[in-house]
Amino acid sequence: MKRAIIGIDIDDVLAANAEGFIDFSNQQWGTKLTINDYDEHWMEVWGVDLEETLLRAQYYHDMEVPAAFRHDTMADSVLRHLAKRYELKIVTSRRRVLEKITHDWLDKHYKGVFDKDSVHFAGIWDENVDHRSIHKTKADIVQSLGIDYLIDDQLKHCNAVAAQGKTAILFGDYAWNQTSELPGGVKRCNNWAAVRKFFDER
Numbered sequence: 001m002k003r004a005i006i007g008i009d010i011d012d013v014l015a016a017n018a019e020g021f022i023d024f025s026n027q028q029w030g031t032k033l034t035i036n037d038y039d040e041h042w043m044e045v046w047g048v049d050l051e052e053t054l055l056r057a058q059y060y061h062d063m064e065v066p067a068a069f070r071h072d073t074m075a076d077s078v079l080r081h082l083a084k085r086y087e088l089k090i091v092t093s094r095r096r097v098l099e100k101i102t103h104d105w106l107d108k109h110y111k112g113v114f115d116k117d118s119v120h121f122a123g124i125w126d127e128n129v130d131h132r133s134i135h136k137t138k139a140d141i142v143q144s145l146g147i148d149y150l151i152d153d154q155l156k157h158c159n160a161v162a163a164q165g166k167t168a169i170l171f172g173d174y175a176w177n178q179t180s181e182l183p184g185g186v187k188r189c190n191n192w193a194a195v196r197k198f199f200d201e202r
């Protein structure tokens with residue numbers, strides 16, 4: 001029987017992205033941001049115009065800041081547990097320029113859990129990046145990969161996937177993913193222990 005597939009986001013699900021981004025920003029550009037100020041919409045986080053945002057984003061990627069992100073230590077054993085029953089795929093909206101460091105980072109922290117073919121880049125921030133990019137979701141790639149469950153910290157991805165009739169796990173209790181109510185197909189799990197419990201009960 002074909003195993004169900006779980007799609008897993010990297011940033012702020014496996015990797016401490018917001019923390020790494022904010023620390024770098026504070027050091028590099030003298031901002032005084034905290035993790036609660038983080039949002040995918042970097043232009044708003046920084047409070048600068050689009051031109052400056054693109055310059056900073058370019059520098060951030062050139063410096064390969066995500067290579068040094070802290071990993072979630074609770075995730076490793078849960079991923080290995082889930083892999084016995086499910087097929088695991090990574091679905092990230094990181095830019096493709098980070099492809100190599102992303103593979104290396106996953107190999108370093110979750111060795112043997114994800115082979116290269118199971119890592120997919122949604123491409124949201126690769127082409128024609130402008131203020132509309134923020135509205136793009138992973139729903140298309142989730143559909144084309146035949147993914148049954150998505151674990152992601154961004155509400156927009158979870159809601160879009162739930163609208164396709166799939167199940168989404170809204171990961172983490174973050175400032176940027178608060179909401180008064182969740183659609184039926186979305187369940188919040190605050191950490192990897194909760195993710196394990198969710199799948200064990202299915």
Ligand SMILES: [Mg+2]
Nearest residue numbers: 009011012153
């Ligand atoms: Mg994320």
